[in-house]
Amino acid sequence: MLYDYLIVGSGFFGSVFAYEVGKLGKSCLVIEKRDHVGGNVFTENLNGINVHKYGAHIFHTNDKEVWDYLNQFAEFNRYTNSPVAIYKDELYNLPFNMNTFYKMWGCKTPEEAKKIIEKQRNNENVQNPKNLEEQAINLVGRDIYAKLVKGYTEKQWGKKCSELPSFIIKRLPVRFTYDNNYFNDKYQGIPIGGYTQIIEKLLKNVKVKLNTNFFTDREKWENIANKIVYTGMIDKYYGYCYGKLEYRSLKFESEIKNIENFQGNAVINYTENKIPYTRIIEHKHFENTKTNKTIITKEYPIKYKENEEPYYPINDDKNSKIYKKYEKLAKNEENIIFGGRLAKYKYYDMWETIKEALKTAKNEIN
Ligand code: FAD
Structure with missing residues (x-):
């Protein structure tokens, strides 16, 4: 065995885990099927604007431990989400x-x-x-x-x-004050310079192989480390033996506009059925970026098919029952840790993913 851990996926879960166990001298190899690190929080600088490639990501939490943790890796601005x-x-x-x-x-x-x-x-x-x-x-x-x-x-x-x-819809937040702040959390903001820098710092001392899918050479990856931290789809890991879990996917359509300010806000929702997208994101407003041009992204919800990105789990009765069966298999594994949104088939906000990764790393170390 060459490594203590093979980490499948370089999103927040895999990266925080690698950083934490790495601090104590454990060796990790991260494999990532995409051509960049960061998973869905990846931001890319285009024309001087940090573009949220996989949808708007606004950090918010009530958890001081997670907030302080993340602030080690980037300075956050005071962005307030007011769609x-x-x-x-x-x-x-x-x-x-x-x-x-x-x-x-x-x-x-x-x-x-x-x-x-x-x-x-x-x-x-x-x-x-x-x-x-x-x-x-x-x-x-x-x-x-x-x-x-x-x-x-x-x-x-x-x-x-x-x-x-x-x-x-368990709750629909209704507020009887003149307050457009979407979140009730104590801490909120966008990392100045984007999210990718945080992931790069977390993985600074870790070997990362991009464009590498766990399933194309499964046997090799299963024998390269003492333990595997798997953050991909749990049903795929088990060869869909209990059936496929359902997801909702998204299509993003971005364009550069030759104007300074397109819509005056980072997030505008389109609530009419006739318009096929749900929202338009204007990325520069997340960081109040001063440029002559702007970049907007239209977000279209689409049916999930294999080869599309699985974005939102559909946690209805049918899928919950299937997931429970996979969860049972996962709990009996000795050398595989399942973590993050795809392996747990759950929508996690960023702070929850980070919290879970910190807890999982702590359990490993103790
Ligand atoms: P991911 O970020 O998905 O990382 C998993 C990684 O594993 C990916 O890079 C993937 O390519 C890789 N991988 C998967 N399978 C394999 C394989 N077989 N081999 C190799 N690599 C593999 N949270 C907030 O707090 N605020 C927000 O505003 C917010 N907005 C969101 C908007 C959208 C559209 C979505 C979908 C999510 C949003 N989130 C938001 C949630 C946030 O994205 C997640 O909490 C976080 O990204 C989860 O990290 P993760 O590591 O679990 O998963």
């Missing part, structure tokens, strides 16, 4: 707050807004929501559902809200 939604020719602030309600109904006080939402909920009289449509109406009333939830959600999941399970 805007466009429905037909109307423009609304998100998350749903007094600015949204004022625009929607002209009401100025929380009392007035609460009364309207309550009235709309009572009109529908939904007792036990059976699907996402009923659930959303029950939470925010008909108007907000129709203009700001329905089209966006149907594009996102490729199904009608009346056919989607209610559990997808």
